[in-house]
Amino acid sequence: MKNDRKKNQRREFLSATGKALAGLGVIAGSGGLLSGSTKGEESAADATSESFPTPDYDWTKHRWAYGIDATKCIGCLRCVEACKAENDVVRDATHFRTWVERYVYLEGEEKARVDSHSDPQNIAASGSEAEYRFDNRYKDAKVTKAFFVPKICNHCTHPACVQVCPVGATFRTEDGVVLIDHDYCIGCRYCVQACPYGARFFIEEEGVSDKCTWCYHRITKGLQPVCVDVCPTRARVFGDLNDKSSTISEFVDNNPVQVLKPESGNGPMCFYIGIDKDVS
C-alpha cells in the first residue's frame, strides 16, 4: 500500500512536473523568470531519491541556508504541492514539510487573523484535504494589512529535535541540514514535541518522524529545493553561505533579516524578511 502510494505520487509528480515545465517554459521565454534560479543543469528527473546519496559530494564545502521574502509570497501554494509530490509526503491536512500561513489585519483589530491551507474553511473551499488553497473569506472585509508567510524546517544550528532524539536517528550534517534516518528512528516522537516551529510530523504508516530535508537529494546535486524551484515570485531562496556571491548570501547580506523564535536558542538557518510582529 505504501509502495502504491509512492508510485502514484511519483506518477502525479512526473505529470505535474511535465505540466509545470511546459508552463514555466512559456514564462521563461517571455521574461526569463527562472534565469539564475537554479545552479545546476540537471533535470528534476535526475534528482530522484533513487540516485541518492550523491557520489563525490563533499559536505564540508557547503553551508546551506534558506531565505524567505514574505513580501513576495502570493500564497499560490505551488511550493506545498511540489514538496508533497517530490518528497512523497502524505497528502492530507496534517503532514507538511512546508506550509504557508496567511496573516490578515482587519480594520479596528490589533491582532492578526491567521490561517493556513489546513484551516477547515480552506479545506472546504478546496473540496479536499489533499488539495491546498486559501479561500476568499476576506473578500468583503476591510483589510488594513495582509501577507503570506511560508514556513519550513529551520534547520537550526542547535536543533532541539536533534538534542532530544534518544537514539541519534536525527542529526545535523556538516553542511547544516537536519536529517532523519528513517531506518533508525524508533518513532517516540520526542523530536516532534521538541521542535518549537511545528516543522516535524509523524508518518503513521511508517512509524517514523519526518520533516523537510531542504531536498537534500537535490541540493547535493547542485539543484535547488523543489519549493524554491517552483516559487513563481522567488519568495523563497536557497544557497550556500560559503559562496559570497550566492543568492542566499546576497539575501542575508543585503537585507535586515529575522529568524523565527530566536529566544528558543535553536539558531534557525531560515532567514526572513518582511514578516510582522505577530509571526511566530
Add this chain to the structure above:
Amino acid sequence: MDIAPFTGYVYPNEGVIQWSVMIVIYPYLTGLVAGAFTVSSFYHVFGMQRFKPVARLALLTSLCMMIFVPVPLLIHLGHPERSMYSMITPHLTSAFAMFGFFAAFYMVLLMLECWFVFRVDNVERARNSTGISRAFYRAITLWSDDTSPGARALDAKLLLMLAVIGIPSAHGLHGYIGFVYGSLKARTWWESDLMPVIFLFSAIVSGVALLMVLYVVSCKIRRVKIDHGCLKGMMYALWGFLMFTLILEALAFANLVYKGREGVEVIIEYVQGPLFFRYFVLQFAIGALLPIMMMGLMVALNIKGRIFVIGATICALLVLMNVLMMRWNVVIGGQEIAKSTKGLLTYHLPLWGSEGLVAAIILTLAPFGLLLVLTRLFPPWADPPNPL
C-alpha cells in the same frame, strides 16, 4: 487520521496530538513505583515500625508497577522493535536516552531487594512443600537455604544497602520523567524548572495513596484487622506530602501566569475554558484540597474506627485521581496548547485501539493482576509476626 479539533491558529502538523493516553499512563505507573517504594523505605530504611505491615506489600507493588512501566512506551513507539537502540546506541544529549538504563538499573535493584526481603520465607516454603512447589521456591531462592542468624543479619545488611540505594534510584527515575517534560522549551506548559520536583512529590503521594487503598482492601479480603496505626501513619505522610505537592503545583502555575510570556493569553483562555474542570475542579479542588481538608478534619477531631478507615480510603482514592489528572493535564494539556501560541487543540481519546481508553484501563489494571498473583506466591503479610 483524525484531525484534532482546534480553535484559533495551530501549525498544520499539530493537527495530530502525538503523545496519547499511553504517555499519560507511563508517568502514572512510574510515579506509583516511586511512591510505593517510598512507603517501603519508611520501614526498611528509616525503621518506622508503624509501616511494617505494608512494607513488603509496598515493595511487591513497586515491582509489579515497574514491570509494566515500559509497556505503554512500547505500545506507543512507531518501531518498538528498535527500542533497544536507546541502550545500544544512546544519544547522550537526549533526556530520554537514559530511561532504559535508569529503568533497567532500578528493576534489577528492586528484584534484588525483593529477593532478600522474601528469601527466608521462600526457604521456609521450599522446606515445607513438595514436588513442583518445592522446586519452584528452591529455584526462587537460587538454592540458598541458610536461615541462620548470621545469614539473616547479612540479609538485613544487604537489604538496607539496597533500600538506601533504591531511594535515590526510584525518585531519580521519576524526577527524571519530570525532566523529560520540563526540559522541553517548545511547550510553555511543560517548560518549568519545578516540573521534576512536582513529578517527584506527586509520585510520592500517589504511591502512599495506593498503598493505603491496597492495605485496606487486602485486609478486607483477608478478613484481618486493619492496623490503624499503620493506616494513620500513611495518612499523615499523604497529608503532608499532598500539601507540599499542591503548593508546588500552585507555584508553578502562578509563575507561568505571572511571568506572562508570549502566548500566556492562550494559556489563560485554556485554563479558564477547556481545562477548567480537569485542572481546577478535578485536580486541585476534588483531588487535592478536599482530601487535605478531610484528612485535616480527621486529625483535628481525632476520628477513629470505621469512619477513619472509610475517610482515609476515600482521601487516598481522591489523591489517586488527582495524580492521574495531573499526569493527564500535563501530558495532554501541554499538547492541547498549540506551539503557535495562537490556538487550542482538543484531544480525542478513542475507545478502542492500542492507544484507546480500553487499552489504557487494561494497562493500568494489569499490574494489580500481577500483584494478586505475586501476593499468592510470596505473601507479604507473613511478616510482621505480631497479629494484625
